[in-house]
Amino acid sequence: xxxxxxxxxxxxxxxxxxxxxxxKRPDGRRQALLMLVLAxxxxxxxxILTVPGPDGTAPAASTPIE
Numbered sequence: 001x002x003x004x005x006x007x008x009x010x011x012x013x014x015x016x017x018x019x020x021x022x023x024k025r026p027d028g029r030r031q032a033l034l035m036l037v038l039a040x041x042x043x044x045x046x047x048i049l050t051v052p053g054p055d056g057t058a059p060a061a062s063t064p065i066e
Contacts, residue, residue: 015039
């Protein structure tokens with residue numbers, strides 16, 4: 001599960017960098033905004049998987065995937 005979370009974080013970083021690149025282009029604003037939305041969705045998924053719940057365990061810690 002750690003590998004999946006790491007890949008998701010690297011994807012967020014790549015999307016933020018690419019959106020910055022596209023934002024500078026006059027015809028790339030729409031793509032930049034879509035990349036920012038996608039990065040926010042992935043970040044929300046990472047937060048859902050890593051933030052502990054009321055019982056004190058994170059959902060990522062209780063999955064059988066190793």
